[in-house]
Amino acid sequence: MDNISIVGIIVAALAFFFLGGAWYTFLFGKQWRAEVGISEEEAAGASPNPMMFVYSILVSLVIATTLAKLISESSVEYGLKVGLGVGAGVGAAILAQNYVYEMKSVRFWLINAGYVIIGLGIMGTIIGAFQAA
Template identity: 35%
Template structure:
């Protein structure tokens, strides 16, 4: 695997799209209020958070995930890489590694299945989309 074969623009776009999906996913229009209730966060708790640090760090971590996904896709496929193969790769990674890992953590933290569906669901969906973008752009 060489970094020269990575499409860094695709990695950046996939991170931006994933970040934007998170803004929608955790908004009051979708799962934001339920997520807040499941964690026991008040509106004041959320207002007191350092959102610049949280959003900035999250975006950097999404860039790292996008780079890792690009490396995995590039190094794994012998055939042509398409949006569909990238989508499948992202969903597999999301379900088998991220979703399962989050499930283990939530069991020990005694968090609800509802919270797992919200958080793991976001990760699975954004990794699928990230994989599709990277596969399409290859």
């Protein structure tokens, strides 16, 4: 645990944050908004609260720190495996459990779970790379 990289944590958290921005706008924004019930007109006129971004970055830092503590073997491959494993085995599974009670669509779950799995895979890869250096 001595090899935890603070820079790796920060870079991974920022990567997750920016992936979320791309994921929920350019990549799957239209589908996600349709599932949430936000019209394109409402989305175009909406002004996001800046605190949403602050909270998102803080949560990303918590996730990255947790992953850094789990990635004991410092390598890109191991970081990727841990990130994907935690993303699928914990993140996506928790979202699935929530959707059972929230009665959301499978498409909505796939959009959100995909972001968690891919995002944590990227975070783990970055952290593994920085901790190996």
